[in-house]
Amino acid sequence: MTIGPSAYLLLSAILFGVGVVGVVTRRNVLIILMSVEVMLNGVNVAFVAAGSYLGDAAGGVFAFMVITVAAAEAAVGLALLIALFRLKETVDITELSILKW
Amino acid sequence: MEAFLFILFGAIAVGASIMVVTRKHPLASALHLILAMAAVAALFVLRDAHFLAAVQMIVYAGAVVVLFVFVIMLINVPEDRLPVERITLFRFAAVIAAGFLVVEGALVAGRFGMPGGHVAGGGTLEAVGRALFTDYLLAFEITSVLLLAAVIGAITLAKKKI
Numbered sequence: 001m002t003i004g005p006s007a008y009l010l011l012s013a014i015l016f017g018v019g020v021v022g023v024v025t026r027r028n029v030l031i032i033l034m035s036v037e038v039m040l041n042g043v044n045v046a047f048v049a050a051g052s053y054l055g056d057a058a059g060g061v062f063a064f065m066v067i068t069v070a071a072a073e074a075a076v077g078l079a080l081l082i083a084l085f086r087l088k089e090t091v092d093i094t095e096l097s098i099l100k101w
Numbered sequence: 102m103e104a105f106l107f108i109l110f111g112a113i114a115v116g117a118s119i120m121v122v123t124r125k126h127p128l129a130s131a132l133h134l135i136l137a138m139a140a141v142a143a144l145f146v147l148r149d150a151h152f153l154a155a156v157q158m159i160v161y162a163g164a165v166v167v168l169f170v171f172v173i174m175l176i177n178v179p180e181d182r183l184p185v186e187r188i189t190l191f192r193f194a195a196v197i198a199a200g201f202l203v204v205e206g207a208l209v210a211g212r213f214g215m216p217g218g219h220v221a222g223g224g225t226l227e228a229v230g231r232a233l234f235t236d237y238l239l240a241f242e243i244t245s246v247l248l249l250a251a252v253i254g255a256i257t258l259a260k261k262k263i
Binding site: 010011013018019030057065076079082093 | 103104107111114115118119121122124127130131134137138141144145148149150152153156157160161164165168169172173175176178182183184185186192195196198199200202203205206207209210211225228229231232233236237240244247248250251252254255256257258259261
């Protein structure tokens, strides 16, 4: 039994779905940020599998870019979180709505 | 053998990801995130993308998760002040919607026409490096600008007085 590209894409969809569930259901900002990382991971699986099965290096390059953007996103997101925590003393997303009007 | 390893590491990745989104304390989530990253890195190795597996471990499990753990320790929310998760109709609907998203992804994945055999040299270090510094050189350079912007943004945001 060999593993085809469909299996990797299915795994990618499952990881992305798990991340989506985390983002829309949790109230802890830290866990929401981690769920975003899970979603990006799922996308990376699809990129690497597609690049590998098609024999194209672009898949690897895109996965590399996604990892870079994820690192930048985590740094800025956590800095925002620290600034907000200093202001409101909470990590509850429902209380962090000062930009909402 | 590849099928067995794929199922093993795929199951670990999915299980650890589910643990990431369901744990109450963010520190437990962060540690499960490391496990999920490691399992995904193992899947990259299965696809001959050794370089990306190494980057995945160094950047994700090494740098990003350590950053998360650092911030969790820094703000140190007491156990009884963590947000209480309630099952509301909206959240239930959101989970169902995410389930439909996965089903749709599975349907697309099922009919995806890619050659099933093993094509050499897709994600190897040589292929990725060659593509990165020829066809995608501009994108690579712009990435460095993005990282610079992220560093400046992070420092500015985390400073006490802006």
